[in-house]
Amino acid sequence: MPLRERRRVTGIESVGPYTLVRVDRGNLDAGVPGQFFMVEAPGRVLPRPFSLCLAEAGELAFLIDAIGPGTTAIAEVSVGDSLHVFGPLGNGFRLDVERPVLVGGGIGIAPFPFTRSVLGAGTPVVLGFRNSHFAEAAALLPGAEVVIDPVLVTEALPAGRDILACGPEPMLEAIRRIDPAAQLAWEAPMACGYGACFGCVVEIDGTLKRLCLEGPVIGGAPAVFPAVPA
Amino acid sequence: MNILNASGCLDALAAPGVVAALDGFVTKTVTPDARVGNQPARIAETSHGMLNAIGLANPGRDAFLRDYLPELRSFGKPLWVSVGGFSASEYAETCALLTDVTIEINLSCPNVDEAPESAAEIVAACRAATTLPLYAKLSPAAWDIAEVARAVEAAGADGLTLVNTLRGMALDRRLRPVLNRGTGGYSGPSLRPVALAAVYACRRATALPIVGMGGITTGREALEMIACGATAIALGTVLFADPDAPARVRHELDEALAEAGFGNADDAVGAAHETVAM
Numbered sequence: 372m373p374l375r376e377r378r379r380v381t382g383i384e385s386v387g388p389y390t391l392v393r394v395d396r397g398n399l400d401a402g403v404p405g406q407f408f409m410v411e412a413p414g415r416v417l418p419r420p421f422s423l424c425l426a427e428a429g430e431l432a433f434l435i436d437a438i439g440p441g442t443t444a445i446a447e448v449s450v451g452d453s454l455h456v457f458g459p460l461g462n463g464f465r466l467d468v469e470r471p472v473l474v475g476g477g478i479g480i481a482p483f484p485f486t487r488s489v490l491g492a493g494t495p496v497v498l499g500f501r502n503s504h505f506a507e508a509a510a511l512l513p514g515a516e517v518v519i520d521p522v523l524v525t526e527a528l529p530a531g532r533d534i535l536a537c538g539p540e541p542m543l544e545a546i547r548r549i550d551p552a553a554q555l556a557w558e559a560p561m562a563c564g565y566g567a568c569f570g571c572v573v574e575i576d577g578t579l580k581r582l583c584l585e586g587p588v589i590g591g592a593p594a595v596f597p598a599v600p601a
Numbered sequence: 602m603n604i605l606n607a608s609g610c611l612d613a614l615a616a617p618g619v620v621a622a623l624d625g626f627v628t629k630t631v632t633p634d635a636r637v638g639n640q641p642a643r644i645a646e647t648s649h650g651m652l653n654a655i656g657l658a659n660p661g662r663d664a665f666l667r668d669y670l671p672e673l674r675s676f677g678k679p680l681w682v683s684v685g686g687f688s689a690s691e692y693a694e695t696c697a698l699l700t701d702v703t704i705e706i707n708l709s710c711p712n713v714d715e716a717p718e719s720a721a722e723i724v725a726a727c728r729a730a731t732t733l734p735l736y737a738k739l740s741p742a743a744w745d746i747a748e749v750a751r752a753v754e755a756a757g758a759d760g761l762t763l764v765n766t767l768r769g770m771a772l773d774r775r776l777r778p779v780l781n782r783g784t785g786g787y788s789g790p791s792l793r794p795v796a797l798a799a800v801y802a803c804r805r806a807t808a809l810p811i812v813g814m815g816g817i818t819t820g821r822e823a824l825e826m827i828a829c830g831a832t833a834i835a836l837g838t839v840l841f842a843d844p845d846a847p848a849r850v851r852h853e854l855d856e857a858l859a860e861a862g863f864g865n866a867d868d869a870v871g872a873a874h875e876t877v878a879m
Contacts, residue, residue, distance in 0.1 A: 375843070375844060375845055411842075415646060416646055416647075416649065416650060416651055416789045416790065416838065416842065417646045417651060417841060417842055418842055440646075440648075441646065455843070457844070559641065560641075560642055560643075560644055560645070561644075562644050562646075562651060562653075562838075562841040562842075563840070563841035563842075563844070565615060565616050565844060566612045566615030566616060567610060567611045567612055567615065567616060567619075567840055567841060567844075568610070568644060568653065568655075568841050569609075569612075569629075569638065569643065569655045569658055570641075570643045570644030570653060570655070571641075571644075572638070572641055572643065572658075573641070578637065579637055579638060579640075579641075579658070584615060
């Protein structure tokens, strides 16, 4: 059940180029891995959507890539500040698969520490990054197989596995070509996260649908996604 | 003081809990034919507001009447149907099919081509087609919005909805428009002074009730809209950031009224006019 609460920031950590922001959980439900939360961006008009990265006891943690004014405002909060957090929202990964492998690219690794904590520490993970600095973020998933550009995650996929993937669109498109049944977590600009704004539409089954309600995880559906603007 | 949602800023079926906190629900604009809407990107945040170019995505009036309206009625809230079209007759045809709702005539969507007729001509056509309450939603881009207000009043409007978004644009880091359509409707906090001025001007120009909207995020801001002449208010962009805004703004409005020395919201309607020479 999604709730919106003002939560206190309990921790800020650098993870390679990213920032892990921890808040106390309050009455919020962690939800299913792959679901997302709308997090207040201080000083901005709209919140920003993030999948849950970690759900340790009494806490929720989000992995932030500070690429614009909203994500920068969130990454620059201090311990003791408070942020409105609304969620969990959308559809997460189906976890009733027999032989999962988690595949993350760049900031797309975000949902997988939580996902692996639910599926089990032995769940194999393949991560791809653009360079060794970004690859420092693999510390969130100990034991993961890490590839660095120009090697692609699709070259390191183990065979016969049920794929759960999150990452840049070209990576997701490449994975879908290999395995049409893969569960893919997409992103789109969102104003609200709960179906009100109609801003996050993507083409699914030939029509424009709201990713916040239909996704962000879409499994096996034939979809053509627009580019996310920089 | 009734608090509504601004048209296009809430999907009742996706968020029934938000509707429960409102005094009435306003639909997304209904057009004669189904519309997919504009291709993404459809939204962009700016420093003090946001742009949207949804493009009146809606199932079309037949599907709306058949599949959506019955479910919307089940909320038990006063229902406002936003009616759009690309000619006066299209607006009027939809109005003629509606019963037991308030009609908001969307005369001012900045994201689609406009009907060739004037606002007053469209209102007159709708007036001839229905006896239901008709509110005309006007654009703040008119240089003399009071003139438009007088014209739609003369054409038979029962009320005004002020204001729609202003056309705006945002560029990405490569200096290309963020929105696929190029421009979009600009809303949020920086629209509020424009909305206050429009409500103020129309309050002086007509005796029609006014639903005031445009960048309201707090109870104090709602009170300012009321003081300019709004007899009801609506929340738009703030609903995206805060789905709990209706209850919060209502509570804050009560506090702001008490602080300003008003016994109730109706006493505050038009209060800003009393200190200014006519």
